[in-house]
Amino acid sequence: MAIATVSPVTGExxxxxxxxxxxxxxxxxxxxxxxxxxxxxTSVEQRAGWLGRAADNLEKDADSVSRLITTEMGKTYRAAQxxxxxxxxxxxxxxxxxxxxxxxxxxxxxxxxxKQTYVSYQPIGVVLAVMPxxxxxxxxxxxxxxxxxxxGSRTVWLDEVGQPSGLKLAYNAWxxxxxxxxAESLTLADALGVDPKLVAEVIRGSALDSGYVxxxxxxxxxxxLDAPSFPLVAAAKDAVLITxxxxxxxxxxxxxxxxxxxxxxxVESGFGRADVAATYRVSRRPTTG
Numbered sequence: 488m489a490i491a492t493v494s495p496v497t498g499e500x501x502x503x504x505x506x507x508x509x510x511x512x513x514x515x516x517x518x519x520x521x522x523x524x525x526x527x528x529t530s531v532e533q534r535a536g537w538l539g540r541a542a543d544n545l546e547k548d549a550d551s552v553s554r555l556i557t558t559e560m561g562k563t564y565r566a567a568q569x570x571x572x573x574x575x576x577x578x579x580x581x582x583x584x585x586x587x588x589x590x591x592x593x594x595x596x597x598x599x600x601x602k603q604t605y606v607s608y609q610p611i612g613v614v615l616a617v618m619p620x621x622x623x624x625x626x627x628x629x630x631x632x633x634x635x636x637x638x639g640s641r642t643v644w645l646d647e648v649g650q651p652s653g654l655k656l657a658y659n660a661w662x663x664x665x666x667x668x669x670a671e672s673l674t675l676a677d678a679l680g681v682d683p684k685l686v687a688e689v690i691r692g693s694a695l696d697s698g699y700v701x702x703x704x705x706x707x708x709x710x711x712l713d714a715p716s717f718p719l720v721a722a723a724k725d726a727v728l729i730t731x732x733x734x735x736x737x738x739x740x741x742x743x744x745x746x747x748x749x750x751x752x753x754v755e756s757g758f759g760r761a762d763v764a765a766t767y768r769v770s771r772r773p774t775t776g
Contacts, residue, residue, distance in 0.1 A: 489503045489504065489505055489506075490503070490504045490505075490506060491503050491504075492504075492559055494558055494559070495559075495560065495561035496558075496561065501558070501559070510718070510720065510721060510724075511721065511724075513718070513721075514717065514718055514721035516613070517715060517716055517717060517718065518716070518717055519613045520612065520613055520716070521716035521717065523610065523612055523613050526610070527610040531585060531586045531589050531636065531637075532586055534585070534635060534636055534637075535581070535582045535583070535585045535586055535636060536582070537635060538578050538579075538581050538582035538585065538632060538635055538636060539578070539579065539582040541578050541635075542575050542578035542579045542582060545571065545574060545575050545578065546575045549568065549571045549572065549575070550568075552567075552571050552624065553567035553568045553570075553571050554567070556570065556571075556623055556624060559623070560623060570622060570623075570624055570625050571624060573625055574624050574625055574628040574629075577625075577628055577629055577632050578628065578632050580632075581632040581633055581635075581636045582636075585633070585636035585637075588636075589608045589636065589637060591605040591606065591607045591608075592605060592606040593605050594606060608637070610637055614634060616630045618630065653732075656725075656728060656729050656732050659722075659725045659729060660729045660740070660743055662699075663722055663725065663726055663729070663743075663746045663750070663763070664742050664743070664746060665697075665699065665700065666703065666722075666763055666764055666766060667745075667746045667749055667750075667766055669700055669703060669704060669707070669764075669767075670707060670764065670766050670767040670769075670770045671770050672686050673686055673687075673704065673707055673708060673767065673770075674767065674770040674771050677771070683704075683707075683708050684704075684705075684708060686704070687700065687701060687704035687705070687708075690704075703764045706762070706764055707764050707767040710767075710768070712758075712761045712762045712764050712765040712767070712768070713760075713761050713762070713765075714762070715760065715761055715762040715763070716762060717762060717763045718759065718760060718761070718762070718763070719750065719753055719754060719758050719759050719760070719761050719762065719763045719765050719766065720754055720759035720760065721763075722750055722763040723747075723750040723751055723753070723754050723759070726743065726746055726747040726750050726751075727747060729743050729747070730743050730744055730747050749766055749769060749770075750763075750766060752769055753765060753766045753768070753769045756768070756769060
């Protein structure tokens with residue numbers, strides 16, 4: 488069943504979205520859990536800075552966001568502007584006050600025979616929120632702002648209908664290309680008698696390095712890939728969406744097309760429930776003929 492964004496003024500269908508399948512839902516939960524593991528390593532000051540920049544971006548784009556609210560749910564333009572302004576104030580509140588709210592609280596060290604005791608607020612994981620529709624931006628923002636302060640994330644504001652799905656496809660194309668490229672580099676090194684660990688070591692600290700590469704390389708090398716942070720079967724579906732969208736735009740993306748074939752082969756080989764990095768198992772198979 489498709490979910491439609493319908494203009495309350497004209498009745499025009501502005502955008503349609505398919506409901507998530509159970510597999511896609513599990514994929515999103517796995518991605519959120521994996522992201523939380525890296526975000527929790529950032530400082531509260533860094534996260535507060537992200538909130539401040541989010542407030543600046545939202546304030547800059549207040550007119551277009553207000554128009555979007557009016558278009559999608561029929562709220563008056565003035566009321567939409569007031570809601571956006573309230574969200575800006577909320578973001579700036581947590582940007583300014585977040586570090587203080589999350590500071591370590593000293594305790595009574597003497598009562599437990601210690602030199603120092605304190606209470607520390609640490610992120611515990613992903614939180615799910617179900618929000619009503621009547622305040623489309625504020626309902627989400629009043630929840631997201633303190634969560635971002637406490638856990639951390641990066642927000643990209645997109646104005647036009649259709650941009651979020653396009654950006655997701657472009658980003659996922661980069662992720663899948665990175666995974667397949669890393670898998671083949673490690674496989675080639677091993678085949679040439681080079682310790683695959685040296686590939687990750689050479690990449691480390693270079694302009695092409697990333698936390699993602701350094702996290703995936705050891706798991707590929709040790710074949711620790713059965714507990715997915717991003718299931719391979721979901722990645723294969725993304726690869727189909729990416730190449731289909733490219734074809735629809737008149738493009739033929741050579742690397743993306745190859746990655747699509749490799750991921751499909753991995754699924755057919757029984758690796759669909761493993762991590763996307765399990766494409767490495769396919770790369771290591773010897774060729775015949």
